[in-house]
Amino acid sequence: NAGVTQTPKFQVLKTGQSMTLQCAQDMNHEYMSWYRQDPGMGLRLIHYSVGAGITDQGEVPNGYNVSRSTTEDFPLRLLSAAPSQTSVYFCASSYSPQGVNMNTEAFFGQGTRLTVV
Amino acid sequence: AQSVTQLDSHVSVSEGTPVLLRCNYSSSYSPSLFWYVQHPNKGLQLLLKYTSAATLVKGINGFEAEFKKSETSFHLTKPSAHMSDAAEYFCVVSDPYTGRRALTFGSGTRLQVQP
Numbered sequence: 029n030a031g032v033t034q035t036p037k038f039q040v041l042k043t044g045q046s047m048t049l050q051c052a053q054d055m056n057h058e059y060m061s062w063y064r065q066d067p068g069m070g071l072r073l074i075h076y077s078v079g080a081g082i083t084d085q086g087e088v089p090n091g092y093n094v095s096r097s098t099t100e101d102f103p104l105r106l107l108s109a110a111p112s113q114t115s116v117y118f119c120a121s122s123y124s125p126q127g128v129n130m131n132t133e134a135f136f137g138q139g140t141r142l143t144v145v
Numbered sequence: 146a147q148s149v150t151q152l153d154s155h156v157s158v159s160e161g162t163p164v165l166l167r168c169n170y171s172s173s174y175s176p177s178l179f180w181y182v183q184h185p186n187k188g189l190q191l192l193l194k195y196t197s198a199a200t201l202v203k204g205i206n207g208f209e210a211e212f213k214k215s216e217t218s219f220h221l222t223k224p225s226a227h228m229s230d231a232a233e234y235f236c237v238v239s240d241p242y243t244g245r246r247a248l249t250f251g252s253g254t255r256l257q258v259q260p
Contacts, residue, residue: 061247068154070235070250071189086247118188120248133179134248136189 034137041109049104051119059122060102064115109144147172151251164223168236177239178219184232231258
């Protein structure tokens with residue numbers, strides 16, 4: 029039972045490069061989301077999806093794109109990397125399309141540590 | 146709007162002594178509340194969640210949290226710290242009735258356990 033799988037685990041990019049962070053879950057969860065973690069700021073929501081074909085912006089969406097063509101996959105694209113995007117990125121999924129509540133929980137991947145130089 | 150305030154960015158205790166990590170929340174509706182733990186270079190693991198069945202919630206590894214609506218608090222406690230408890234702890238609130246259906250994280254409390 030893999031749960032939520034993120035690849036790669038580490039990545040170094042040059043300013044202006046683009047890349048895609050992969051996220052896959054095998055739990056048939058409807059709700060998936062991307063967060064970034066920065067020191068002293070907890071995790072902040074970038075984008076989320078309540079099902080295949082449906083995505084929406086979170087708290088800090090600028091510079092990132094997402095798509096959801098299947099229930100299992102939710103890739104995060106950096107269009108033109110900037111040093112401000114240096115962070116640890118977490119993908120999370122939850123069974124309920126309503127998100128997370130006391131009857132569900134969010135399952136997190138192991139994270140992708142991205143450095144933009 | 147929902148928000149979470151973790152009152153201490155760092156807490157240091159000696160092994161075998163009690164742990165208290167403080168959390169206050171703000172939510173427009175009845176919130177769902179969680180504590181997650183993150184060990185160094187690892188993902189996030191659910192410690193416990195408030196389900197409204199009881200105000201005192203028991204979690205894994207001997208941790209507990211008490212929901213106090215009048216104080217809008219959800220403090221995390223453990224009677225006796227172990228070296229393996231050293232990690233970062235996040236208090237989290239979820240308000241499914243907002244548009245984003247997302248989790249709002251506190252800024253985290255780093256727990257150090259001294260031998």
